[in-house]
Amino acid sequence: MRTYPFVWVDVFADRPFAGNALCVFLDGSGLSDEEMQALAKETNLSETTFVLPPTRPGATYRTRIFTPGGELAFAGHPTLGTAAALALSGKVEGTQLVQESLSGLTPLELGYVGPFLDRVTMEAPPPVFVEAVAPERAAPCLGLEAADLSLGGHAPEVIFAGVKHLIIPVASAKTLAGLKPNYAAITELSRSLGCIGAYPFALLEPDTGAHARARLYAPLFGIPEDAATGSAAAPLGAYMHRHGLLPADRSDFWYEQGIEMHRPSRLWVDVQEEAGALRVKVGGQVRLVGQGEFSI
Numbered sequence: 001m002r003t004y005p006f007v008w009v010d011v012f013a014d015r016p017f018a019g020n021a022l023c024v025f026l027d028g029s030g031l032s033d034e035e036m037q038a039l040a041k042e043t044n045l046s047e048t049t050f051v052l053p054p055t056r057p058g059a060t061y062r063t064r065i066f067t068p069g070g071e072l073a074f075a076g077h078p079t080l081g082t083a084a085a086l087a088l089s090g091k092v093e094g095t096q097l098v099q100e101s102l103s104g105l106t107p108l109e110l111g112y113v114g115p116f117l118d119r120v121t122m123e124a125p126p127p128v129f130v131e132a133v134a135p136e137r138a139a140p141c142l143g144l145e146a147a148d149l150s151l152g153g154h155a156p157e158v159i160f161a162g163v164k165h166l167i168i169p170v171a172s173a174k175t176l177a178g179l180k181p182n183y184a185a186i187t188e189l190s191r192s193l194g195c196i197g198a199y200p201f202a203l204l205e206p207d208t209g210a211h212a213r214a215r216l217y218a219p220l221f222g223i224p225e226d227a228a229t230g231s232a233a234a235p236l237g238a239y240m241h242r243h244g245l246l247p248a249d250r251s252d253f254w255y256e257q258g259i260e261m262h263r264p265s266r267l268w269v270d271v272q273e274e275a276g277a278l279r280v281k282v283g284g285q286v287r288l289v290g291q292g293e294f295s296i
Helices: 033-043 074-089 135-142 173-177 183-191 230-242
Strands: 003-011 020-025 049-050 059-065 071-074 096-101 104-113 116-123 128-132 156-158 164-169 198-203 212-214 216-218 223-227 254-256 265-274 278-283 287-294
Touching: 003 074, 003 198, 020 033, 020 074, 033 049, 033 059, 033 071, 049 074, 074 096, 074 104, 074 216, 074 278, 074 287, 128 254, 135 164, 135 183, 135 198, 156 230, 156 278, 164 183, 164 230, 164 278, 173 198, 173 212, 183 216, 212 230, 223 265, 230 265, 230 278
Parallel strands: 020 049, 059 096, 164 198, 212 254
Antiparallel strands: 003 020, 003 287, 049 059, 059 071, 096 104, 104 116, 116 278, 128 156, 156 164, 198 212, 198 216, 216 223, 254 265, 265 278
């Protein structure tokens, strides 16, 4: 019998039982690919991670990221949550870490208030604009008409930042709350575009405490809806920068996800343009929920 300790955390959450849950296996050495996939199905979370020794110079550790449906090259809330789980478990020291994943190396920063871990921030892979998608093609996936995808006349776009996301602007938060996803259509569109799923968003009124709200549907990876999607935060920030939708006179903003799932999440994004290239940081709070071990 082999035992594998895990830590359970909520990412992009200011309290337990909010945000996006993550199970982190602190040492995945000895697990086969099939066993990792089986454990990801067993936890039934949007992602489960397995920490391994690094293989690339400069990396603090290596992680593999699994959804119930398969492995991902990169994902945001697992990246932040794994770093927090290792710090909370005393497995890493200092405030500067570098994660190795299938997508490459990701610098991370741990922010403390006194002895307490407050915020984890990562530098996202540089965003790349891949292609625009006609509203008539994206709208039926969400149970909408093309006219509902009207945010300043900007079309949906596929943007790569470690993985591809289809960013879809919708007219209002009310429209966003009333979406009726067609999972078969989202799966077909995701396959054809090579992206994770559909990521619709809407801007919020200034007095709501967040600049925007988003949702993710990724049935291709076994995720009907995701409470918080860190890998989509950089594509969203890049989209908003490209189309002049960022808050006035500042480069950073907070936005919400998971509201309709009753898993409220808050994601922080900072978008800087340097020499014509975008540099995006993504962060949030992480809360420890539980820990234990699996036996195989």
